[in-house]
Amino acid sequence: MPIIINLDKILEERGMKSNELAEKIGITTANLSILKTGKAKAVRFSTLESICEALDCQPGDILEYTKN
Amino acid sequence: MLSQNDNYTLMNKNSLLNIANFLCQFYKVLIAIAIIITTTIFIHFQFDKDSYKEWKIEQPESDSPIRYETTDVVGENPIGDQKLKLSDWRFLSLYFSYLKFIAILILNYLIITQFGKVLKSVRELKTFHQTNVEAFRKIGYYCLLITGLSTFNYWAFNEYTKTSFSVSINVLLLSLIAFILAEIFKEGNNLMEENQLTI
Numbered sequence: 292m293p294i295i296i297n298l299d300k301i302l303e304e305r306g307m308k309s310n311e312l313a314e315k316i317g318i319t320t321a322n323l324s325i326l327k328t329g330k331a332k333a334v335r336f337s338t339l340e341s342i343c344e345a346l347d348c349q350p351g352d353i354l355e356y357t358k359n
Numbered sequence: 360m361l362s363q364n365d366n367y368t369l370m371n372k373n374s375l376l377n378i379a380n381f382l383c384q385f386y387k388v389l390i391a392i393a394i395i396i397t398t399t400i401f402i403h404f405q406f407d408k409d410s411y412k413e414w415k416i417e418q419p420e421s422d423s424p425i426r427y428e429t430t431d432v433v434g435e436n437p438i439g440d441q442k443l444k445l446s447d448w449r450f451l452s453l454y455f456s457y458l459k460f461i462a463i464l465i466l467n468y469l470i471i472t473q474f475g476k477v478l479k480s481v482r483e484l485k486t487f488h489q490t491n492v493e494a495f496r497k498i499g500y501y502c503l504l505i506t507g508l509s510t511f512n513y514w515a516f517n518e519y520t521k522t523s524f525s526v527s528i529n530v531l532l533l534s535l536i537a538f539i540l541a542e543i544f545k546e547g548n549n550l551m552e553e554n555q556l557t558i
Contacts, residue, residue: 323558325556330556331556332553332556333553333557333558335558
Protein backbone atom coordinates (compact mmCIF):
# COMPACT_ATOMS: atom_id res chain seq x y z
CA MET A 292 0.00 0.00 0.00
CA PRO A 293 1.39 3.45 -0.85
CA ILE A 294 0.38 4.84 2.58
CA ILE A 295 3.18 4.35 5.12
CA ILE A 296 2.68 4.60 8.89
CA ASN A 297 5.63 6.28 10.57
CA LEU A 298 4.57 5.48 14.10
CA ASP A 299 7.84 3.75 15.02
CA LYS A 300 9.85 6.82 14.06
CA ILE A 301 7.66 9.22 16.08
CA LEU A 302 7.61 6.84 19.05
CA GLU A 303 11.42 6.71 19.01
CA GLU A 304 11.62 10.51 18.81
CA ARG A 305 9.29 10.85 21.77
CA GLY A 306 11.00 8.06 23.71
CA MET A 307 7.73 6.23 24.15
CA LYS A 308 7.06 2.52 24.00
CA SER A 309 4.28 0.88 21.94
CA ASN A 310 2.40 -0.53 24.91
CA GLU A 311 2.54 2.84 26.61
CA LEU A 312 0.95 4.51 23.59
CA ALA A 313 -1.64 1.73 23.28
CA GLU A 314 -2.63 2.27 26.90
CA LYS A 315 -2.81 6.06 26.46
CA ILE A 316 -5.06 5.96 23.39
CA GLY A 317 -7.14 3.03 24.62
CA ILE A 318 -6.48 0.37 21.99
CA THR A 319 -4.90 -3.05 22.34
CA THR A 320 -1.20 -3.60 21.57
CA ALA A 321 -2.29 -6.13 18.95
CA ASN A 322 -4.29 -3.44 17.12
CA LEU A 323 -1.43 -0.97 17.44
CA SER A 324 0.85 -3.59 15.94
CA ILE A 325 -1.58 -4.02 13.01
CA LEU A 326 -1.42 -0.26 12.49
CA LYS A 327 2.38 -0.12 12.72
CA THR A 328 2.94 -2.99 10.32
CA GLY A 329 0.66 -1.46 7.69
CA LYS A 330 -1.86 -4.31 7.82
CA ALA A 331 -4.73 -1.98 8.82
CA LYS A 332 -7.32 -1.27 6.15
CA ALA A 333 -8.56 1.98 7.73
CA VAL A 334 -7.88 4.34 10.64
CA ARG A 335 -10.73 6.01 12.53
CA PHE A 336 -10.50 9.79 12.95
CA SER A 337 -10.98 9.26 16.70
CA THR A 338 -7.93 6.93 16.81
CA LEU A 339 -5.87 9.36 14.75
CA GLU A 340 -6.92 12.20 17.06
CA SER A 341 -5.89 10.19 20.14
CA ILE A 342 -2.51 9.30 18.61
CA CYS A 343 -1.82 12.93 17.65
CA GLU A 344 -2.80 14.06 21.15
CA ALA A 345 -0.67 11.43 22.88
CA LEU A 346 2.37 12.03 20.69
CA ASP A 347 1.83 15.78 20.29
CA CYS A 348 2.12 15.64 16.52
CA GLN A 349 0.15 16.18 13.29
CA PRO A 350 -1.51 13.45 11.20
CA GLY A 351 1.03 14.19 8.47
CA ASP A 352 3.84 13.22 10.81
CA ILE A 353 2.38 9.72 11.13
CA LEU A 354 1.02 9.12 7.65
CA GLU A 355 3.12 9.36 4.52
CA TYR A 356 2.17 8.80 0.88
CA THR A 357 4.67 7.26 -1.54
CA LYS A 358 4.06 6.37 -5.17
CA ASN A 359 4.23 2.68 -6.01
CA MET B 360 -24.87 -1.98 25.52
CA LEU B 361 -24.16 -5.71 25.42
CA SER B 362 -20.57 -6.92 25.59
CA GLN B 363 -19.14 -9.75 23.48
CA ASN B 364 -19.49 -12.10 26.47
CA ASP B 365 -23.14 -11.14 27.00
CA ASN B 366 -23.84 -11.75 23.31
CA TYR B 367 -22.09 -15.11 23.51
CA THR B 368 -24.22 -16.13 26.48
CA LEU B 369 -27.38 -14.98 24.69
CA MET B 370 -26.46 -16.99 21.59
CA ASN B 371 -25.80 -20.05 23.72
CA LYS B 372 -29.25 -19.67 25.27
CA ASN B 373 -30.94 -19.06 21.91
CA SER B 374 -33.62 -21.77 21.85
CA LEU B 375 -33.94 -21.79 18.05
CA LEU B 376 -30.24 -22.58 17.67
CA ASN B 377 -30.47 -25.21 20.37
CA ILE B 378 -33.44 -26.90 18.67
CA ALA B 379 -31.65 -26.82 15.29
CA ASN B 380 -28.52 -28.27 16.89
CA PHE B 381 -30.53 -31.03 18.57
CA LEU B 382 -32.30 -31.88 15.30
CA CYS B 383 -28.93 -32.06 13.50
CA GLN B 384 -27.57 -34.50 16.07
CA PHE B 385 -30.79 -36.53 16.01
CA TYR B 386 -30.81 -36.72 12.20
CA LYS B 387 -27.16 -37.79 12.18
CA VAL B 388 -27.94 -40.64 14.58
CA LEU B 389 -30.92 -41.70 12.41
CA ILE B 390 -28.74 -41.75 9.29
CA ALA B 391 -26.05 -43.78 11.07
CA ILE B 392 -28.70 -46.29 12.23
CA ALA B 393 -30.15 -46.48 8.70
CA ILE B 394 -26.68 -47.19 7.24
CA ILE B 395 -26.00 -49.94 9.80
CA ILE B 396 -29.41 -51.62 9.36
CA THR B 397 -29.30 -51.47 5.54
CA THR B 398 -25.76 -52.85 5.43
CA THR B 399 -26.60 -55.64 7.88
CA ILE B 400 -29.66 -56.69 5.85
CA PHE B 401 -27.66 -56.39 2.60
CA ILE B 402 -24.86 -58.65 3.89
CA HIS B 403 -27.28 -61.15 5.42
CA PHE B 404 -29.26 -61.22 2.16
CA GLN B 405 -26.12 -62.42 0.31
CA PHE B 406 -25.78 -65.47 2.55
CA ASP B 407 -29.38 -66.37 3.22
CA LYS B 408 -31.73 -65.32 0.43
CA ASP B 409 -34.43 -67.75 1.58
CA SER B 410 -35.10 -65.76 4.75
CA TYR B 411 -36.32 -62.93 2.58
CA LYS B 412 -38.77 -64.95 0.47
CA GLU B 413 -41.77 -63.28 2.07
CA TRP B 414 -40.28 -59.78 2.02
CA LYS B 415 -41.92 -57.61 -0.59
CA ILE B 416 -40.98 -54.12 -1.60
CA GLU B 417 -42.72 -51.27 -3.30
CA GLN B 418 -41.19 -49.25 -6.05
CA PRO B 419 -39.97 -45.99 -4.61
CA GLU B 420 -42.19 -43.07 -5.46
CA SER B 421 -40.71 -39.87 -6.82
CA ASP B 422 -39.10 -38.06 -3.91
CA SER B 423 -39.47 -34.68 -5.48
CA PRO B 424 -42.69 -33.04 -6.70
CA ILE B 425 -40.73 -31.16 -9.34
CA ARG B 426 -38.66 -33.50 -11.49
CA TYR B 427 -37.94 -34.50 -15.04
CA GLU B 428 -38.25 -38.24 -15.67
CA THR B 429 -38.06 -40.71 -18.55
CA THR B 430 -38.90 -44.33 -17.84
CA ASP B 431 -38.39 -47.60 -19.66
CA VAL B 432 -40.35 -50.56 -18.28
CA VAL B 433 -40.08 -54.24 -19.27
CA GLY B 434 -42.67 -56.66 -17.82
CA GLU B 435 -45.91 -56.09 -15.99
CA ASN B 436 -46.04 -53.36 -13.39
CA PRO B 437 -46.88 -55.08 -10.09
CA ILE B 438 -49.73 -53.56 -8.10
CA GLY B 439 -51.41 -54.19 -4.77
CA ASP B 440 -50.62 -57.59 -3.29
CA GLN B 441 -48.29 -58.47 -6.14
CA LYS B 442 -45.51 -56.30 -4.87
CA LEU B 443 -41.94 -56.99 -5.92
CA LYS B 444 -40.29 -59.86 -4.07
CA LEU B 445 -36.98 -59.02 -2.45
CA SER B 446 -35.62 -62.48 -3.27
CA ASP B 447 -36.28 -61.81 -7.00
CA TRP B 448 -34.00 -58.80 -7.00
CA ARG B 449 -31.23 -59.26 -9.55
CA PHE B 450 -27.60 -59.09 -8.47
CA LEU B 451 -26.48 -56.01 -10.45
CA SER B 452 -29.57 -53.96 -9.66
CA LEU B 453 -29.32 -54.91 -5.97
CA TYR B 454 -25.68 -53.82 -5.68
CA PHE B 455 -26.34 -50.67 -7.67
CA SER B 456 -29.32 -49.67 -5.53
CA TYR B 457 -27.52 -50.49 -2.28
CA LEU B 458 -24.40 -48.51 -3.14
CA LYS B 459 -26.46 -45.58 -4.39
CA PHE B 460 -28.62 -45.55 -1.27
CA ILE B 461 -25.62 -45.73 1.07
CA ALA B 462 -23.76 -43.01 -0.86
CA ILE B 463 -26.80 -40.70 -0.62
CA LEU B 464 -27.12 -41.41 3.11
CA ILE B 465 -23.41 -40.64 3.64
CA LEU B 466 -23.75 -37.41 1.65
CA ASN B 467 -26.78 -36.45 3.78
CA TYR B 468 -24.69 -37.14 6.89
CA LEU B 469 -21.90 -34.90 5.57
CA ILE B 470 -24.38 -32.12 4.75
CA ILE B 471 -25.80 -32.25 8.28
CA THR B 472 -22.25 -32.24 9.71
CA GLN B 473 -21.38 -29.10 7.72
CA PHE B 474 -24.65 -27.45 8.76
CA GLY B 475 -23.88 -28.33 12.39
CA LYS B 476 -20.52 -26.56 12.02
CA VAL B 477 -22.30 -23.43 10.76
CA LEU B 478 -24.71 -23.55 13.73
CA LYS B 479 -21.79 -23.96 16.14
CA SER B 480 -20.01 -20.96 14.65
CA VAL B 481 -23.17 -18.83 15.01
CA ARG B 482 -23.35 -19.80 18.70
CA GLU B 483 -19.71 -18.81 19.13
CA LEU B 484 -20.32 -15.48 17.35
CA LYS B 485 -18.04 -16.47 14.48
CA THR B 486 -20.82 -16.33 11.91
CA PHE B 487 -18.92 -14.70 9.07
CA HIS B 488 -15.72 -16.72 9.28
CA GLN B 489 -14.13 -18.26 6.20
CA THR B 490 -14.97 -21.76 7.53
CA ASN B 491 -18.68 -21.08 6.97
CA VAL B 492 -18.06 -20.03 3.37
CA GLU B 493 -16.31 -23.37 2.83
CA ALA B 494 -19.09 -25.23 4.69
CA PHE B 495 -21.80 -23.83 2.40
CA ARG B 496 -19.72 -24.57 -0.70
CA LYS B 497 -19.29 -28.17 0.48
CA ILE B 498 -23.06 -28.43 1.08
CA GLY B 499 -23.60 -27.18 -2.49
CA TYR B 500 -21.22 -29.79 -3.93
CA TYR B 501 -22.77 -32.58 -1.84
CA CYS B 502 -26.25 -31.62 -3.10
CA LEU B 503 -24.93 -31.69 -6.68
CA LEU B 504 -23.50 -35.17 -6.02
CA ILE B 505 -26.86 -36.33 -4.63
CA THR B 506 -28.59 -35.02 -7.77
CA GLY B 507 -26.05 -36.87 -9.91
CA LEU B 508 -26.46 -40.10 -7.96
CA SER B 509 -30.26 -39.95 -8.08
CA THR B 510 -30.29 -39.39 -11.83
CA PHE B 511 -30.23 -43.06 -12.87
CA ASN B 512 -32.51 -45.72 -11.38
CA TYR B 513 -32.22 -49.37 -12.27
CA TRP B 514 -34.77 -51.78 -10.84
CA ALA B 515 -34.33 -55.32 -12.13
CA PHE B 516 -36.39 -58.23 -10.78
CA ASN B 517 -36.95 -61.64 -12.32
CA GLU B 518 -40.04 -60.62 -14.30
CA TYR B 519 -39.96 -56.87 -14.07
CA THR B 520 -37.34 -54.30 -15.05
CA LYS B 521 -37.52 -50.57 -14.82
CA THR B 522 -34.84 -48.11 -15.79
CA SER B 523 -35.39 -44.42 -15.42
CA PHE B 524 -33.55 -41.16 -15.69
CA SER B 525 -34.77 -38.38 -13.50
CA VAL B 526 -33.46 -35.05 -12.34
CA SER B 527 -34.63 -33.92 -8.94
CA ILE B 528 -35.06 -30.17 -9.19
CA ASN B 529 -35.51 -29.80 -5.41
CA VAL B 530 -31.97 -30.94 -4.59
CA LEU B 531 -30.60 -28.88 -7.47
CA LEU B 532 -32.34 -25.82 -6.03
CA LEU B 533 -30.89 -26.62 -2.59
CA SER B 534 -27.45 -26.78 -4.16
CA LEU B 535 -27.99 -23.38 -5.79
CA ILE B 536 -29.17 -21.89 -2.50
CA ALA B 537 -26.08 -23.29 -0.72
CA PHE B 538 -23.75 -21.73 -3.31
CA ILE B 539 -25.58 -18.38 -3.03
CA LEU B 540 -25.30 -18.54 0.78
CA ALA B 541 -21.57 -19.23 0.39
CA GLU B 542 -21.24 -16.03 -1.67
CA ILE B 543 -23.26 -14.04 0.90
CA PHE B 544 -21.08 -15.35 3.73
CA LYS B 545 -17.96 -14.53 1.69
CA GLU B 546 -19.17 -10.93 1.39
CA GLY B 547 -19.90 -10.93 5.14
CA ASN B 548 -16.41 -12.28 5.79
CA ASN B 549 -14.87 -9.44 3.73
CA LEU B 550 -16.87 -6.87 5.70
CA MET B 551 -15.93 -8.49 9.01
CA GLU B 552 -12.22 -8.50 8.12
CA GLU B 553 -12.43 -4.87 7.03
CA ASN B 554 -14.12 -3.98 10.31
CA GLN B 555 -11.51 -5.91 12.30
CA LEU B 556 -8.67 -4.17 10.45
CA THR B 557 -10.09 -0.72 11.08
CA ILE B 558 -8.15 0.71 14.02
